[in-house]
Amino acid sequence: MTDTTAHAAADEPDAGALLDIYKRAATIVLTDEKLRAVIRSGRLSTPYYSPRGQEIISAAMAVNLRKDDYVVTIYRGMHDHLAKGVPLKDLWAEYAGKAAGSCKGKGGPMHITHPDVGVLVTTGIVGSGLPIANGLAWASKIRQEDRVTVTNFGDGASNIGAFHESLNMASLWKLPVIFLCQNNRYAEHTRYDKGTSIERISDRAVSYSMPGVTVNGNDAIEMWRAARDAVARARAGEGPTLIEANTFRFHGHHMGDSGEYMAKGELEAAMIRDPFVALRQLIVARGAASDADLTAMEDALRTEIDEAAAYAFAAKYPEPEEALEDVYASAVS
Amino acid sequence: MTDTTAHAAADEPDAGALLDIYKRAATIVLTDEKLRAVIRSGRLSTPYYSPRGQEIISAAMAVNLRKDDYVVTIYRGMHDHLAKGVPLKDLWAEYAGKAAGSCKGKGGPMHITHPDVGVLVTTGIVGSGLPIANGLAWASKIRQEDRVTVTNFGDGASNIGAFHESLNMASLWKLPVIFLCQNNRYAEHTRYDKGTSIERISDRAVSYSMPGVTVNGNDAIEMWRAARDAVARARAGEGPTLIEANTFRFHGHHMGDSGEYMAKGELEAAMIRDPFVALRQLIVARGAASDADLTAMEDALRTEIDEAAAYAFAAKYPEPEEALEDVYASAVS
Amino acid sequence: MIKVTAAEAARMAIEEAMAADPTVIALGEEVADPEGGGIRKVTKGLSTRFGADRVKSTPISEQAIMGAAVGAAIAGMRPVAEIMLMNFMTLALDQLVNHAAKIRYMSGGATSVPLTVRTMTGAGRSLGGQHSDMVEAWLAHTPGLKVVVPSTPADYKGLLYSCIFDDDPCVFVENSIHLSARGDVPVGLHAIPLGKAHIVRPGADVTIISYGRPMDDVKKVAESLGEEGISVEVIDLRTISPLDEAAILNSVAKTKRAVIVHEAVRSFGVGAEIAARIHEHLFGELAAPVQRLGMPYTPVPFSSALEKTILWSPEKITAAIRKTLG
């Protein structure tokens, strides 16, 4: 009994890691708050797929990653971007379509990339990140680096062909890749069981002789543990893992989603179990930080985010000629 | 104990069914023999993917089907075509590229269709028959027919995206479709385990909450039983089944395949266990027919096949203008 | 006539077709009512009225969607499949190109594929590189397919209705901005023949050939140049393939000048085929080379500051016309 408890204790993030997760999650939550505000007010006009409610997943994964590990994500990817370290100003300027954006305003929120911090691909095509992640991981393997690639996708994406092809290939090639399914129970307006014919997506790992695990992605400790294990496995050259992280999106598919397709009370129930609030309570309960500490951290972040937004709004749009640049590496007729 | 035996006995094809399977298998085996001979001699020039060694699968499935049931198959599909009842002359004339062919010579061996006997699609694109089968089955379901759709594919095809999408959709929609994987251990020159990351393809059915079964496709009784069960399930509106029928191809991927990629003795071992010969022995052992009866049947078939071949060789090529016809239902500029 | 959006006009076409013929069925992501009846509500109400078997929401599985449509069509139904955005057609092209387009031919005419694929696209909403592409030229280059691009709410109804009852596979390309635009739409049966271009406005001095969303600006420019005394004949192609070559050549034989305007990338686009045919057939008769207006050779940028620079505009259309007038 004591053994198990001891092990369980060692099997958890320490105070520093918890605070690190919290800080990343807070950056996401506060950025989301601000983004929704400026979009709602009409100050910013952009498609936006809020990841609010899913922030613990990215944060708990990111603290297990190195800066040079690769991350691939999707249109609903702001949490993955910030958790991995995309600078706020670069992100905000990209959302605003400015030349100072991480992609010169040419990619936009659905295609944020920032190679310096390992954010290599953000795709708007459901399921397409998985095959690409295999390629990134294959490159690492050839170069005998111990770099890990994480590819994020939704529950809906687990029904598309690319999912199947990618997991099969990753298993055969023993690639250092983590397939991180953020199961928020909906794909646009389609409830999980209307699109997915199996109860747990992680059980699909069996089809590829790959370890699969389902965790509560909203629980920082459970998620951290799953991330740590999968990262360790990949880093040691033992191959891929499928993680299904259960969660919920707080603001529907995209800004303006009426949510009519959801069961009454479903969203409210999820919001009451706000994973960000839960993490705050956990941290305070464990004495890793006080309420006041965390509030101070948030205040500082809020200032940083306000500054990034102001920077983005003040920044210049790209010059018209920029539209014709970067199509090819070398100039062509 | 007696109960089980009694049940097992009832659980087998009767003499008539066994002979029916044999006749269909013999038609396939003898057609294959003749086709390979005329191709080898240069009399016929066509791509040809011999299904020899896999004939029991199609024959044992076909005796469980009605004429109006739908069959979808692949380039390696001659066994499926003949088992389902494509007339020999129509098939031979199509192989020869003649106007009298089942597709006026425009489809060819890789695209044989014959709607009258339910052979609706033969595809040359690995895995593409599965999504189409769902559509056929959906149509039957809407019309409240009790028609069944069988879609045949190889082991290699089980790794392509369309497989995953199709099984998921069929399960969700409870479609009357049978996914019949003819696992001949190779995809072109790729050994099973080099392309497929799970030991038994039928276990992939779990990913779709669908029944999956692996059988010895070369054993007429085992195969018949699996076919019967899946057909009954589909006909009763209980949904799809994945059948993995283990088998082996006797003549490599296509005519002229050197087989260098196979392990020494692997092919020989399979050929010694010739499923067609085994069925003959079983029939004779059970007293369902004598050796002489079967030889007489084969002689009659051989004559029929020779006639079909002669008919095909003597038939006219399509007129050149025919190349421009059938692109659209209605004439367009 | 009622004044409705193009989305509603398309909905009317499908609903009337489903009411008229029990073989008309629909599928796609979110097209049934529990999922909201399509992201633009084009199929709203249909599963409630016609039953969950005939109108089915699908998983996110473009190959399975297109394949199921092909199969159902072969089995004698008239499926209307939705591929949510044209960029996702890249995932369904095997079924569309290798199967839908070829099965009639490969079966020697024995098998029909009376399938309609609705898809939506178009730049101008800052959706960026993966949600804005116009690839109708690919489909037009594929014998066996019909490719239809409507430009008014009435045409959304009349052309979609014709696609559904056509015996060949048709791709119906909706524009995401146009779907919200309102216009007069006939109540009751409204079918516009496929393969026929529409002379929107007769004219004598120059022919403009266009389709889809640029038609709005084309018509405005024709109007305002008309006030200047320049008589512009406006052709709305409606069907890209099969192309109504006769309508184009008749017009240009008369005006001696042609301008082609489309949203898609100019190079290797639909305009190239049209320009080539005009020059081939009317060689020596033209007063000026055919002008082609299309997107420059670049993906669609996100920033609205850039996106607007690569699209057509009334100014660009006017300039192209003036150029042909010399």
Add this chain to the structure above:
Amino acid sequence: MIKVTAAEAARMAIEEAMAADPTVIALGEEVADPEGGGIRKVTKGLSTRFGADRVKSTPISEQAIMGAAVGAAIAGMRPVAEIMLMNFMTLALDQLVNHAAKIRYMSGGATSVPLTVRTMTGAGRSLGGQHSDMVEAWLAHTPGLKVVVPSTPADYKGLLYSCIFDDDPCVFVENSIHLSARGDVPVGLHAIPLGKAHIVRPGADVTIISYGRPMDDVKKVAESLGEEGISVEVIDLRTISPLDEAAILNSVAKTKRAVIVHEAVRSFGVGAEIAARIHEHLFGELAAPVQRLGMPYTPVPFSSALEKTILWSPEKITAAIRKTLG
């Protein structure tokens, strides 16, 4: 020079590239040695020489193949992916078009995708509707891609080598009949610049523009017309996109007559863009309308009796030339 097949020439290009640069890697169905080194042996010997990590046979998974190539390229490698037949490209187009072609642009130039896709196709072997298509026009209509079609063994080597070391995604279209054809190929480093057409034969009376397998007949026809005193300038495009417009226009400005020959379907094909540009730029200077020769608007039939009627032929090329000569 050694006399080898085009398949061997392509193999030499890959092998030399792999020897020169450890970032060059290869993947595709059966490309490694235990699986035979590719169905046409183009990658034969490479996995043995360079190791199983750098040359990988894949499952039948075109999306995963193309996606892995995109990912590896982004990570700094130079993958050479094989999509066994061009018809199967329909399964990989999302990765090629929405990702490979756009990632550089969407990343604001931060990310390169130095990827080469080899694929094989071509009619003439009775492979029927799903194994013969030429869809280079689709790819040329996709900004961000480079599209290369070789016509001689030497060019198979020199162009493929250049594709591999190009920093943009290149599609290299091999012809299944040509792969067995022999010709002189330079030993050692041989790189032919992309984006530059090749004037195969200078001439004064008419320009023929072609690429790929029809080049064989084009050259023969030019030769035999030369004996008649008709001086034919022959241009082998080599790269379809970016198109070497200058080479085309310079030649036709001189000859005043042009014939375009390609295997692909004529309508909405590559020839349309070329014809349109010639007419646009040389309006009033041509002696005859540009002639386009391509496949009629039909899938490829199986029967050799039909297949040969829809392909180009020396007779058809000759007739087109004579037509431009009036």
